[in-house]
Amino acid sequence: MEKTSKLNEKNIPEAYCILLIEDDDDDVFIFRNMLAETVDFYFKLEVTSRLSDARQKLEEFSFDIILMDLNLPDSHGLETLKAVQAESGMVPIVVITGLSDKTMGILAVKEGAQDFLVKGEISGNLLARVIAYSVERKKTEAMIKTSLKEKEILLKEIHHRVKNNLQVISSLLNLQSRYILDSHDLMMFKESQNRIRTIAMIHEKLYRSEDFSHINFSEYIQGLASDLFNTFKVDREKIHIEIDVKALALGIDRAVPTGLIINELLSNSLKYAFPPGFAGTKKISVRYTRCDDREGELIV
Template sequence: MADKPLNVLIIEDNLDDFFLIQAMLEEVETAEFELKHGETLDEGLKLFDDNTFDVMLLDLGLPDSEGFETFAQSYQHSRQIPIIILTGLKDEKLGNRAVKEGAQDYLVKGEISGPLLSRSINYAIERKNAEKKLLKTEESLKKSLQEKEVLLREIHHRVKNNMQIISSLFNLESTYTTNIEEKKIFEDSQNRVKSMAMIHEKLYQSHDLAKIDFADYIKSLASVLFSSYGVSTDIKLTINVEDVLFDIETAVPCGLIVNELLTNSIKHAFPRDRNGEIIIKLHRDDEENFILTVSDNGVGFPEGLDFKNTDTLGLQLVDTLVRQLEGTIELNKKDGTEFIVTFKELFYKKRM
């Protein structure tokens, strides 16, 4: 015998069927059952509210409720316990539908035996307990994920703030020198830090905290650089970027490359208030490579200068970042200057 009787709520309007079920369960030797009986749905649900049950046996055809609606109301009211549907031969489709919607089992009246009913009750209780454990685990995982998202959002926010402090320090240091070249170095360094800070700002503002809309990022970065260097309205900026989402592994080096190449065009392509256009493009080719192009129709790249072997920090940085992206870079000198960077998206690699 079981240590503890199983409390069974039977909602059945046919007394003959109820007494038959009662007799079947009394004959079961491996378990003990305590039954309570309601003849209507309203009566049965009131019994549920006033008592504690392990399982419900539910007839779908009741005086105050008929068909699937009987199960729907019962399940909504008492979803914390398993429900076993009692059907006639003509109601098997309803029984199947109820099982799909949350009932643990259905039994056809006239085909029920004591052992079958007892086994169905025990299995239903075990499955319901397993569902509860699974739901509890799922809720725990959701809570843990939410906590991690909050933490990650805070980390990105703090990194962005710390980078802004570094940028402000560069700005402060630049006020202590009157040397024009030194001031330019501080300004360039500030913008590099800003370009990275903006990545973290976009990440903590994004929905999933993992990827940023790179088209939106490029527009924001270009706006900051144009403002920082006081670019004339005679210089037109065209941005043609596909809808691309990058994670931080790709976004940071790619963002710095855009920063350096755009800065190079702003500073050197249009001397003496010359007008012109700077174009930034990013698209994906048929082989899943990303093609980043930064071009201008300015005075052109100096002849005889190898852009991969220069003394300028900006182009050295670009070359290093392209290698970090495991990509390639080309220079087209026709009709101005055009840098073409080809790369694949990087994915997170576990650090040792």
């Protein structure tokens, strides 16, 4: 180790393994001296002057942080950052820029660097603070990502189980309906099945969506209408459905009641709007217009 003192063992890692990618020997000397003066942590420093050598170092060692100049003999600008990011995984990167190149440092942060330092404006205390904060921020980001991933998996499983349970209930109603002779009672069973399937379809859409919190409502209405057409044995040559719903993402709190309303309106249209043996073709239109963030207008 190149440093033999540390402050708080509870809050500061025992040592940082640092990769410095810098092709200017004078700057390497300055960084090495500033690191040697810090009392904040132990450190082990690996230095390389080329991107190709940096890739080799990243294969050989496990680093806690990377300090890097963007302009190297074999790579320049943000492409250097992207190349190192591709090889370094979750290792935090601090970019080193010249006095006349602060804009590049800001762009590097936008591309995923933790921070940037300007040559000529760096002190030992600033360098130590940036290193410590960058490492801890990256650890916090990793913890948050892990926590979100776990919650996504749990939420996905919940939607999947709810969907399956609703499908079981729908199947049980279907089995029971086979023993019902009264047409009115049979229709009540079918309507109950349709309502349950309406909710089940929402959970299925959420289960298959990327964020598990919103569904593509236009696709949902298409699927709901197709399901109802099958339930009521609609002649698709004579009855067409026209759906005019712009790209719309709804959360479960709005999707379920809206879906049930559309289910009722479409069901009533299919049951009562078309007399048996009617001539020609008919059309059912579904149009949803969003008025603002809280309200929308649904017309069937």
